[in-house]
Amino acid sequence: MSPSLINFVYIVASILFVLGIKMLGSAKTARKGNLISSVGMLMAVVVTLLYKGLDFKYIVVGLIIGGAIGLVAAKRVKMTAMPEMVALFNGFGGLASLLVGWAEYEKIRGQGFLEYFTRQDAPVIFTSTVIVLAVLIGGITFTGSIQAWGKLSGKLGSRAVIIPAQRLINGAIVGGIVLLSLLFIFSGNLELSSGTQLAIFLGVVLLSLALGVLGVLPIGGGDMPVVIALLNSFSGLAAAAAGFVILNNVLIVAGCLVGCSGLILTIIMCKAMNRSLTNVLFSGFGSSTQKTGAEVKGEMKAASVEDAYYVLEAASSVVIIPGYGMAVAQAQHVVKELGELLEANGCEVKYAIHPVAGRMPGHMNVLLAEADVPYEQLVEMDDINPTMPSVDVAIVIGANDVVNPAAADDEASPIYGMPIINAHLAKTVYALKRGQGAGFSGLINQLYFLEKTRMLYGDAKATVSALVGQLKED
Amino acid sequence: MDIIQLLFIFVLAAFLGYELIKKVPSQLHTPLMSGSNAISGITIVGAILALHTDTGYFALILGFLALILATINVVGGYVVTDRMLAMFKNKESKK
Numbered sequence: 398m399s400p401s402l403i404n405f406v407y408i409v410a411s412i413l414f415v416l417g418i419k420m421l422g423s424a425k426t427a428r429k430g431n432l433i434s435s436v437g438m439l440m441a442v443v444v445t446l447l448y449k450g451l452d453f454k455y456i457v458v459g460l461i462i463g464g465a466i467g468l469v470a471a472k473r474v475k476m477t478a479m480p481e482m483v484a485l486f487n488g489f490g491g492l493a494s495l496l497v498g499w500a501e502y503e504k505i506r507g508q509g510f511l512e513y514f515t516r517q518d519a520p521v522i523f524t525s526t527v528i529v530l531a532v533l534i535g536g537i538t539f540t541g542s543i544q545a546w547g548k549l550s551g552k553l554g555s556r557a558v559i560i561p562a563q564r565l566i567n568g569a570i571v572g573g574i575v576l577l578s579l580l581f582i583f584s585g586n587l588e589l590s591s592g593t594q595l596a597i598f599l600g601v602v603l604l605s606l607a608l609g610v611l612g613v614l615p616i617g618g619g620d621m622p623v624v625i626a627l628l629n630s631f632s633g634l635a636a637a638a639a640g641f642v643i644l645n646n647v648l649i650v651a652g653c654l655v656g657c658s659g660l661i662l663t664i665i666m667c668k669a670m671n672r673s674l675t676n677v678l679f680s681g682f683g684s685s686t687q688k689t690g691a692e693v694k695g696e697m698k699a700a701s702v703e704d705a706y707y708v709l710e711a712a713s714s715v716v717i718i719p720g721y722g723m724a725v726a727q728a729q730h731v732v733k734e735l736g737e738l739l740e741a742n743g744c745e746v747k748y749a750i751h752p753v754a755g756r757m758p759g760h761m762n763v764l765l766a767e768a769d770v771p772y773e774q775l776v777e778m779d780d781i782n783p784t785m786p787s788v789d790v791a792i793v794i795g796a797n798d799v800v801n802p803a804a805a806d807d808e809a810s811p812i813y814g815m816p817i818i819n820a821h822l823a824k825t826v827y828a829l830k831r832g833q834g835a836g837f838s839g840l841i842n843q844l845y846f847l848e849k850t851r852m853l854y855g856d857a858k859a860t861v862s863a864l865v866g867q868l869k870e871d
Numbered sequence: 872m873d874i875i876q877l878l879f880i881f882v883l884a885a886f887l888g889y890e891l892i893k894k895v896p897s898q899l900h901t902p903l904m905s906g907s908n909a910i911s912g913i914t915i916v917g918a919i920l921a922l923h924t925d926t927g928y929f930a931l932i933l934g935f936l937a938l939i940l941a942t943i944n945v946v947g948g949y950v951v952t953d954r955m956l957a958m959f960k961n962k963e964s965k966k
Contacts, residue, residue: 414910414913415887415891417906417910418888418891418892418903418906418907418910419891421892421895421899421902421903421906421907422891422892422894422895422899422903423896423899424896424898424899424959427899427902427906427956427959428953428956428957428959430906431902431906431909431949431952431953431956432953434906434909434910434949435909435949438909438910438912438913438915438945438949441913441916442915442916442919445916445919445920446919448920450923450924450925451919451920451922451923451924452922452923452924452926452931455922455931455934455935455938456919456922456938458935459918459922459935459938459939459942460938460942462939462942463938463939463940463941463942463943463945463946464942464943464946466939466942466943466947467942467943467944467945467946467947467948467950468946468947468950470943470947471946471947471948471950471951471954472950472954474951476955476958479901479905479951479955482947482951483901483904483905483908483948483951486908486909486912486943486944486947486948486951487908487911487944489940489941489943489944490908490911490912490914490940490941490944490948492937492940493912493914493915493917493918493936493937493938493940493941493944494914494917494937496918496921496933496934496936496937496940497914497917497918497921497934497937499933500918500921500926500930500933500934500937501921503926503927503929503930503933504921504923504926504927504930507926507927507930519873519874520874523874625904626904629904629907629908629911632908632911633907633910633911635911635914636911636912636913636914636917637881639914639917640877640913640917641874641877641881642917643917643920643921644874644877645916645917645920646877646880647913647916648913648914648916648917649877649880649881649884650880650881650884651910651911651913652911652913652914653880653881653884653885653888654884654887654888654891654907654910655888655907655908655910655911656885656888657884657885657886657887657888657889658888658889658891658892658903658907659904659907661888661889661892661893662892662895662900662903662904665895665897665900750897750898752897752900757900757901757904758897758900758901758903758904759897759898759899759900759901759902759903759904760901762897762898762899762900762901763901763902763955763958766898766955766958766959767958769958772898772959775898777896777897
């Protein structure tokens, strides 16, 4: 098959990616959109196999091994572990782009520069630049995603970690990367030997990997939705950079689409927290327990499941506000059962979803969808807030910062200005919490000290199950 | 393909990506993220092309590793996204 025909099929594949992403943006067509984009991917892969001179035994074995691992992992992962799975896949994609850039560089070294560039119609400086970019972005994506995976799965601790002189170290690494990259790009002009050039290249690889680790280290679990969206964007850009290395249009188009859509998602997440991207990335938010300016009045009043049952039984409208605590306790199924029982009791039940509740964009929607909660009962923050004052009971399940009234009225609070779900306006509030600790931000939540609030301590799943049991006895 | 053409494509794709998802409801953020993550596995094409018969041994190993990783990204990404969206779908059919 001629290269121009192959390129034509790449264009068709690109169109399918565009369509796929477009359709992912609406609930009705999302699944079909994902299918269309996977068909595009299949076409791109199959037509690539028609290039001359490929080494098929490695390709077949690689496809089988990778396909089997990907399939098993994706089939077996629990919905509650979804954020870390996506982070891990994303990291692999980034590393793959790094290796593609590296493999091409090896080819150049093998053939010698002159030989290679008489065959390519790209100038040396351009190709060197994009090789560095593919390695840099791919490397950051890989270790950053692995770090995010570790934080999300609890293997590395989800707190933000501040190491001394962090900015100095990061600054030194960035400076080192810039310096080595420039040396690498202009190595031809500087007449550096091939060995020196290789050493410089390996330096860029190592520093990029280090930057990914150190970049995500000071970011805490609650800011993960932003980080994951950003790393997703990076993996696309890494693929696009690899596309420039091997002068391949489908890598450039698809990678760039992902890079851009990921970036927009990142911005949406930041807006939902009313924080800038710089603040999320560099502030070490949530690394320590901060004191708010306001005095906390009142005390936390614990209640028993039985008390809550009597109140809920009499309620005519209930809003359930889930957060990361629901995901940790894997309580989504019993929560849904609770909702159904309340409805059967003649009560109106709604679920209020904060855009950054949980650990990845749309986290709560996925969990509640898994538990089969009817889609029309999920209400977004801006739609639920006006109705909150007329709600009888707000049940907060493992959410903390996203319902902290300090964000609305305490100017000294670090989360001041973040839009919240106005749980504090409901007539009665029940907050399910494991213990007395603070949320991700390390802040004391004013909501728990209100006169109308009652705390239900313990594992969210156990507490909700107990409530369900009480309601069933009716 | 000369470079200017490729850069041209890149810029157009950037605008397209932006226009495509300016307004996505938050309930679709996860599938969108996971679905676009699968698309970023397009680097699989680069990995395949790296596995030439005339490549040196070391470059072959690099390409082979890249292929395995990219395939995990692609297959895993699409399957996970489909699983998620299937759950969303159930709601509508039951209604």
